[in-house]
Amino acid sequence: MMTPGHRGFVVKGGGDDPLASVLAELGQAFSIAEERAATGSGQVRRTWLDTFDWGLHNAGLVLEHEQTRRGARLVLTGRDGVTVAEQPVAGWSSQRPSMPEDLPVGLLRDTVTPLAAPRALIPAARAVTTRTVHRLMNADGKIVARLLVDRTAVAGGLGQFGTVTGTPAASRIAGNAGPGEFPIFLSIAEVRGYPGQARRAASRVAAAPGVHPADGTVFAVALAALGRQPGDYTGKVEAAITAGMSGPVAVATVLLNLLDTLERNVDGVLRDIDTEFLHDLRVSVRRTRSAIKLLGDVLPPGLTDHYRDEFKWLGDLTTPVRDLDVHLLGFGDMAASLVAARPSDLEPFHAFLARRRAQEFRHLTAGLRSTRFRAIIHDWRKALVEVRDAPGRRRRQQASALAADRTGRAYRRITRQGAAITAQSPAESLHDLRKRGKELRYLLEFFASLYPPAEYRRVVGDLKRLQDCLGEFQDSQVQREEIAVLAEALLTESVRSRPVRRTQTAGHWAAPAATLLAMGEIAAGLAVRQQDARTDFDRRFASFASAAGQQRVDALLGSGR
Numbered sequence: 001m002m003t004p005g006h007r008g009f010v011v012k013g014g015g016d017d018p019l020a021s022v023l024a025e026l027g028q029a030f031s032i033a034e035e036r037a038a039t040g041s042g043q044v045r046r047t048w049l050d051t052f053d054w055g056l057h058n059a060g061l062v063l064e065h066e067q068t069r070r071g072a073r074l075v076l077t078g079r080d081g082v083t084v085a086e087q088p089v090a091g092w093s094s095q096r097p098s099m100p101e102d103l104p105v106g107l108l109r110d111t112v113t114p115l116a117a118p119r120a121l122i123p124a125a126r127a128v129t130t131r132t133v134h135r136l137m138n139a140d141g142k143i144v145a146r147l148l149v150d151r152t153a154v155a156g157g158l159g160q161f162g163t164v165t166g167t168p169a170a171s172r173i174a175g176n177a178g179p180g181e182f183p184i185f186l187s188i189a190e191v192r193g194y195p196g197q198a199r200r201a202a203s204r205v206a207a208a209p210g211v212h213p214a215d216g217t218v219f220a221v222a223l224a225a226l227g228r229q230p231g232d233y234t235g236k237v238e239a240a241i242t243a244g245m246s247g248p249v250a251v252a253t254v255l256l257n258l259l260d261t262l263e264r265n266v267d268g269v270l271r272d273i274d275t276e277f278l279h280d281l282r283v284s285v286r287r288t289r290s291a292i293k294l295l296g297d298v299l300p301p302g303l304t305d306h307y308r309d310e311f312k313w314l315g316d317l318t319t320p321v322r323d324l325d326v327h328l329l330g331f332g333d334m335a336a337s338l339v340a341a342r343p344s345d346l347e348p349f350h351a352f353l354a355r356r357r358a359q360e361f362r363h364l365t366a367g368l369r370s371t372r373f374r375a376i377i378h379d380w381r382k383a384l385v386e387v388r389d390a391p392g393r394r395r396r397q398q399a400s401a402l403a404a405d406r407t408g409r410a411y412r413r414i415t416r417q418g419a420a421i422t423a424q425s426p427a428e429s430l431h432d433l434r435k436r437g438k439e440l441r442y443l444l445e446f447f448a449s450l451y452p453p454a455e456y457r458r459v460v461g462d463l464k465r466l467q468d469c470l471g472e473f474q475d476s477q478v479q480r481e482e483i484a485v486l487a488e489a490l491l492t493e494s495v496r497s498r499p500v501r502r503t504q505t506a507g508h509w510a511a512p513a514a515t516l517l518a519m520g521e522i523a524a525g526l527a528v529r530q531q532d533a534r535t536d537f538d539r540r541f542a543s544f545a546s547a548a549g550q551q552r553v554d555a556l557l558g559s560g561r
Helices: 020-027 107-116 195-207 218-225 247-271 275-298 303-329 331-336 343-368 371-389 399-419 427-446 453-496 502-544 547-559
Strands: 002-011 031-034 042-050 061-068 071-078 083-089 122-137 143-158 184-191 211-213
Touching: 020 031, 020 195, 042 218, 061 107, 071 107, 083 107, 122 218, 143 195, 143 218, 184 195, 195 211, 247 275, 247 343, 247 371, 247 399, 275 303, 275 399, 275 427, 303 331, 303 343, 303 371, 303 453, 331 343, 343 371, 343 453, 343 502, 399 427, 399 502, 399 547, 427 453, 453 502, 453 547
Parallel strands: none
Antiparallel strands: 002 184, 002 211, 031 122, 042 061, 042 122, 061 071, 071 083, 122 143, 143 184
């Protein structure tokens, strides 16, 4: 019997037959014969899947769909190659994005869903591997180990915008593969009862010319051949700001990073792969608008005047679909919270939301395909690159001083506004404070590279706890008001579609009436959540604006200098 053994070699080079040196080295200690039709041999079509933001990779997992002539299976492994879960599948396709809930029922889906949802699983890379098995026999002719040889060709994958790409790129992963070259992966499989022979064989393989330890997986090499690497997208701000960088260059660098993120999400929005593409695009727009407001004055005069309005247009364009996405994403929890009504009473509301989203999505895609949108992206990038790369710029305020000045101002503004809020203050005062909190959060993110990570996390953590409370307060009110508007729209739609024949009226109206009552219960629950958040505000703000909190902010901004 064959058991897992000594794995982790790659071989490259050696002329027309790079494996010859390995077989020659093993031949000094074993008799070798190819084992045709061995278990696990033959061709395997492989597709690796992950979310666009690498949710599985970030959790230390790899999801692979394997297709052989004997059938297909999904395999979830850790980075160490140990199988976490596997599932035979039939009729499940890995060629297009799919939601985690579309995976077959079982441990694999239960493990993947919390890490991936609400994002779709996207084919990150595809390859075809052909495995051959060689018996290694001792002097008595007994099989004491096996050499497994995997030859792989990249078959393509989804590029950074979701378009299929298969052009090889230079790769230095796993054995220093050159442009377009994919190393041969080798491993020694132990035969039960002969562990020493397997170790001996592995030593021989390691000594062969052209053999290197495999410091990367087949997946990593396949991605590299496509010009990608795991974790190459994040929705976070990753602007490489240095303390001595001039203010205009730093701001342009931040804005270009935000524009990169925005552009990378456009294709996913247009394809409607999952709702988080639009979410990340909108966050980039909000961050851009805040950067223009808070830092735009350090850019050349007049540069931001036009784009302030253009990014507002883009934000307004994306709002309706995102608001409907929020309702649809939270629909299950909303239905489950009902007490007086039944979850089924909300089904007409769900259908109405889906119809409304389809209408708004058509408007959104028209805007993203418009000449106006293309001009914003092209002209804004061109202007920012000119600022970033302008030669001989006279010395201006450095990035460290700019960060301390603007972030300090934003913090002091929040503490003043928050301290003035009382139990009698209108809801708008908390809404405005939430906006100021977002601006502070964005400034901290823009200049994060200037700060010690531990101190940065503590300050952001203080702010986030306050933001969570303010967000719950505002979101509850906004959703409650939206439900009232949607209920009116649903009622209007129902009236317009009322059957002419009076005998149908009772049957037609039973469900909408129950639906409106259920929506009223949801609105009442949101009002309670808003009041709870309002009650919690004083405690959260006191902690944020405490002497200890202010000291952490002062220390952070001082460290950035």
